[in-house]
Amino acid sequence: MAGPTTAERGERQQESSGPPLIRRLRRPRLRTIVILVPVVVLLGAATLWVLYGSPWTRVERVSVSGTRVLTPAQVRVAADVPVGDPLVSVDTGAIAQRLRRRLPRVATVDVTRSWPHGIDVNVVERTAVMVEEKGGKFVEVDAGGVRFATVAQAPKGVPVLELSLSRSASAAASLRRFGESRLVREAVRVASDLPGAVARQARTVKVRTYDDISLELTGGRTVSWGSGEQGRDKARALTALMKAAPQARHFDVSVPTAPASSGS
Structure with a gap:
């Protein structure tokens, strides 16, 4: 009678060796899990106690x-x-x-x-770029047009904002269209665009309408700025104008491509 083939012998060998091998692998894993679970729980509890319950x-x-x-x-x-x-x-x-x-x-x-x-x-x-005078005190306004503090004295080197909104039709239309907050932001925009030398001399920023913003400088000099648009161009034009006519009393850069000065 013929003996088992090679394939049959292999199957019998796997059947005889399989279960003990699996048992040998499973026992250490189970022991590891049994040991690790309480360790992890204890570590978690200790961590929570350190974070929430301890004085440390x-x-x-x-x-x-x-x-x-x-x-x-x-x-x-x-x-x-x-x-x-x-x-x-x-x-x-x-x-x-x-x-x-x-x-x-x-x-x-x-x-x-x-x-x-x-x-x-x-x-x-916040840093004040201008102040509004109200009731003998000064309201500080930052570069974003935010009124953030009231102080007894105006900070040095910061111009005073004057909202000189007249009762003219153009002023009323400007106020309705843009609102006071927008006009304040435009004044802040002008103050921020001033050349450094001029900014140190600025005493007042006057706003009549959106397109009619002017400056009062030390020595009684004035600057017609117009709107807050083209600020950098106007700053360059004003710098050049003040160098060319140092004795002038009034400077107009509302149209920066055609600046003008007058008075002496």
């Missing part, structure tokens, strides 16, 4: 940087950081929102965690 990662200090006019103490009070709470649970976004809401002088703010005990607050304050 709680807020103990609030550092403030970037202030110029504001004081660090003012920023800390407005930030209202929950000192003593777990650092991981502090809502940095909410702190930033409180600062922007309570301190309009703050333009931007960055709030970060400083492990293991700190909150770092870095603020950038």
Whole structure:
């Protein structure tokens, strides 16, 4: 009687060796899983306790940087950081929102965690490019036209904004079309485009209509600027005009391609 073929012998060998091999592989894996599961659970619980329950990662200090006019103490009070709470649970976004809401002088703010005990607050304050006089005080206006603070004295080197909106038909039409806020932004735009030497001499920016903005400089000199458009061209024309006619009292750059000066 013929013996088993090679294929049959191979099948029998696999059948006889398969189950013990699988058992040998499964036993270490099961033991590893049984050991690792409680370890992972313990590590997770320990991590949560360190972050939320231990005294090692709680807020103990609030550092403030970037202030110029504001004081660090003012920023800390407005930030209202929950000192003593777990650092991981502090809502940095909410702190930033409180600062922007309570301190309009703050333009931007960055709030970060400083492990293991700190909150770092870095603020950038708004800079006044002009002021409005109201009731004997001065309202500071930044480069975006935002009125952000009222001070007793105007900052040095910052021109005063005058909204001289007359009752003429053109002034009324300009006010209806653009609104006061837009006219203020146009005045800010003009102040921002002034050449450095002229900006230091600017005392007043007068706005009558959108297209009628003028400047009063030191020494009684005046500049007709027109609208806030073509600001760079007007700045270059004014610089050249003031060099060519240093004794002039009035400069007109409302049409920058045809500047003019008068008076002496």
